[in-house]
Amino acid sequence: MYPAPIYNDIPQEAQLRKMESNEGQQTFCLKWNHHKTNLVEILEALIKGETYVDCTLVVDDQVTFKAHRVVLAANSPYFQSILADVPMDHCSILFPGVKDFEMRALLEYMYTGEVNVTQAHIPRIMKVAEQLEVKGLFDMTELRRQPGNTERTPGASPPRVVPAAPSSLSPPAPAPPSRWPPPPTAPVLSAAYDSVDMNPLKRKKLSSMLATRDTPILRNVLAQNSPVDSSQPISLVCHPVNQQSVPPRLHSNGSAHETDRASSPQRPFDYRPRRLSSRASSPHFHRSDRSEDAHSPYTERSFEEETPRNFHPSPPPTNFQHDVRAGLAPYVPPQQKPEWKRYKQYTRSDILSAIECVRNGMSALQASRKYGVPSRTLYDKVKKLGITTSRPMSRGVKREPNGAAFPYGLTGAGGNDEGNPTTPLIDPSFLQQALEGATRDGGREALHAMALAAAAHAALAPRTPPRSPPQSPRTPPPDDDHVEDLSVSRRRDLDPPTGVIVPPRNFALDCSSERD
Amino acid sequence: MGDQQFFLKWNDFQTNMVTSFRHLRDEKSFTDVTLACEGQTCKAHKMVLSACSPYFKSLLEENPSKHPIIILKDVSYLHLQAILEFMYAGEVNVSQEQLPAFLKTAARLKVKGLAEPPPQMPSIKREG
Numbered sequence: 001m002y003p004a005p006i007y008n009d010i011p012q013e014a015q016l017r018k019m020e021s022n023e024g025q026q027t028f029c030l031k032w033n034h035h036k037t038n039l040v041e042i043l044e045a046l047i048k049g050e051t052y053v054d055c056t057l058v059v060d061d062q063v064t065f066k067a068h069r070v071v072l073a074a075n076s077p078y079f080q081s082i083l084a085d086v087p088m089d090h091c092s093i094l095f096p097g098v099k100d101f102e103m104r105a106l107l108e109y110m111y112t113g114e115v116n117v118t119q120a121h122i123p124r125i126m127k128v129a130e131q132l133e134v135k136g137l138f139d140m141t142e143l144r145r146q147p148g149n150t151e152r153t154p155g156a157s158p159p160r161v162v163p164a165a166p167s168s169l170s171p172p173a174p175a176p177p178s179r180w181p182p183p184p185t186a187p188v189l190s191a192a193y194d195s196v197d198m199n200p201l202k203r204k205k206l207s208s209m210l211a212t213r214d215t216p217i218l219r220n221v222l223a224q225n226s227p228v229d230s231s232q233p234i235s236l237v238c239h240p241v242n243q244q245s246v247p248p249r250l251h252s253n254g255s256a257h258e259t260d261r262a263s264s265p266q267r268p269f270d271y272r273p274r275r276l277s278s279r280a281s282s283p284h285f286h287r288s289d290r291s292e293d294a295h296s297p298y299t300e301r302s303f304e305e306e307t308p309r310n311f312h313p314s315p316p317p318t319n320f321q322h323d324v325r326a327g328l329a330p331y332v333p334p335q336q337k338p339e340w341k342r343y344k345q346y347t348r349s350d351i352l353s354a355i356e357c358v359r360n361g362m363s364a365l366q367a368s369r370k371y372g373v374p375s376r377t378l379y380d381k382v383k384k385l386g387i388t389t390s391r392p393m394s395r396g397v398k399r400e401p402n403g404a405a406f407p408y409g410l411t412g413a414g415g416n417d418e419g420n421p422t423t424p425l426i427d428p429s430f431l432q433q434a435l436e437g438a439t440r441d442g443g444r445e446a447l448h449a450m451a452l453a454a455a456a457h458a459a460l461a462p463r464t465p466p467r468s469p470p471q472s473p474r475t476p477p478p479d480d481d482h483v484e485d486l487s488v489s490r491r492r493d494l495d496p497p498t499g500v501i502v503p504p505r506n507f508a509l510d511c512s513s514e515r516d
Numbered sequence: 517m518g519d520q521q522f523f524l525k526w527n528d529f530q531t532n533m534v535t536s537f538r539h540l541r542d543e544k545s546f547t548d549v550t551l552a553c554e555g556q557t558c559k560a561h562k563m564v565l566s567a568c569s570p571y572f573k574s575l576l577e578e579n580p581s582k583h584p585i586i587i588l589k590d591v592s593y594l595h596l597q598a599i600l601e602f603m604y605a606g607e608v609n610v611s612q613e614q615l616p617a618f619l620k621t622a623a624r625l626k627v628k629g630l631a632e633p634p635p636q637m638p639s640i641k642r643e644g
Contacts, residue, residue, distance in 0.1 A: 056581075058584075062578060077551075077555075078555050081555070081557070082550065082552050082557055082585055082587075091581065091582075091583060091584070091587040092579055092581035092585065093584070093586075094575060094584050094585065094586040094587065094588060095581055095586075095587045095589070095590035096575060096587075096588065096589065097587065097588075097590065098587075098589060128589075130588070131554075131589060132588075133555060218586060260553045403602050
């Protein structure tokens with residue numbers, strides 16, 4: 001069964017080793033490209049001949065299957081833990097309630113990586129697969145679990161019960177608590193995964209999603225970007241999945257994750273089906289992504305005061321499963337750094353000086369230019385302080401019909417918002433905060449920030465004190481997505497008084513001006 | 517004849533048996549079957565299982581293996597533990613909301629004392 005190469009390699013390897021010792025540190029990688037294929041083929045042959053089998057699987061009606069424990073363990077963390085537990089010469093594993101066709105299919109899948117099944121059998125097979133945590137099959141089913149359920153990490157370690165990935169889109173499935181020990185293979189996979197070429201924007205997008213821990217999306221995106229991971233099944237053949245690929249959408253303002261917020265079910269990110277279609281169904285991905293993102297540079301924007309966001313790979317499934325839900329419903333991850341904060345690029349002293357100037361009679365507009373503070377921010381602050389500006393920056397900035405459009409925009413976004421979508425989202429204090437965070441150079445960022453704040457406010461029923469230190473996380477990124485969505489639909493009716501170039505997405509600003 | 521019989525009785529026999537079994541289980545001594553569900557396993561004694569459940573009895577009889585692993589479908593690990601506890605100790609605490617599901621599981625596994633005579637076994641076809 002052993003193909004020739006292996007024998008050829010050996011002397012060669014010996015030679016190389018020698019060189020190494022003579023010459024020093026140089027090492028050589030000997031690689032047989034067919035090694036994996038060979039291994040798989042051999043396994044298949046072994047199981048067919050029932051050679052070296054060391055366990056018997058007994059299903060209903062006394063149908064027995066012989067198999068290799070090592071293969072079972074390799075394909076299922078569940079088996080791995082069980083079999084590690086029970087070291088025996090030859091063990092029997094009884095599966096009361098499992099039909100022979102189910103086991104046959106699973107075994108074939110485990111040995112060859114694929115199996116043909118009839119459609120009618122799929123649900124049952126998947127169920128058993130889930131129970132046995134068959135890699136690839138199990139991972140895909142994992143997402144269907146409901147919030148109350150537990151989730152498993154593949155691996156041999158003892159079960160850990162975790163709230164499962166809830167998707168508001170997926171129908172509640174009565175999934176039993178199960179476990180998810182960390183996969184022994186994870187490092188490898190993540191390494192492979194890290195190599196996946198992703199442009200910074202995508203990465204960023206991923207990171208932000210990670211931040212929100214919107215894992216289903218993440219997984220999907222990753223799936224699209226990772227041709228690498230061969231350990232994941234590409235798809236379930238028969239699944240009527242919408243395979244449409246999800247190109248990373250990058251909006252003009254560079255805020256990448258907005259779209260993925262996928263607030264509405266009809267978005268491409270329809271978790272469940274996609275899940276099935278995606279390769280990155282394995283939990284490893286979370287891990288690898290996270291760690292990856294931890295280093296991923298944000299290149300496209302400068303964040304003056306933004307410390308690099310930390311995506312700790314650490315507490316994986318536990319939290320993020322919750323947050324998956326969060327991604328779908330308005331929810332504020334408390335530890336999250338507000339997105340809009342990134343835009344603040346002036347210092348407190350800038351604004352203070354600007355205010356002082358206004359107090360002394362300078363126009364808000366002038367002051368804002370002088371100190372590089374967003375004029376709106378300044379104006380709002382000044383107004384709040386009760387200072388009359390010499391030449392009140394016209395609320396004139398008010399572009400009128402916008403307010404009217406406001407609800408619309410929100411509605412668009414608010415599809416799954418719990419709040420009343422038509423109620424104004426903007427709270428002045430929020431805007432203020434947001435405005436404070438606006439960059440000097442940009443209406444655009446400022447607007448964006450406001451949009452975010454507005455969204456945050458919308459999602460966040462309890463109002464946060466407007467004056468709280470900027471570090472306090474308030475805006476959940478998920479929500480900016482809403483806003484972004486909206487704003488996309490809105491158009492540039494805004495001419496910034498400041499002469500700043502204003503991006504199309506501006507409804508928040510409009511609103512603010514209306515309501516002030 | 518004068519061959520008189522004496523009746524020897526150890527009053528604590530049952531208690532002793534119960535505590536001993538429990539000890540054995542706690543120590544995992546002589547365990548010879550592994551029950552697995554929901555990715556978790558627990559070890560038990562075939563003898564106890566057989567004694568307490570005709571379902572396990574037939575299952576184990578049909579599959580004479582030194583140390584079989586029984587992977588139970590649709591059984592909650594929590595319930596399995598409770599059932600084992602019941603089998604070993606004769607009593608167990610189950611919360612009220614768990615009770616119906618627990619009894620259902622017990623019925624499926626035909627646990628004596630919990631599942632009364634004809635338990636319906638939906639997906640389990642094994643009959644002793």
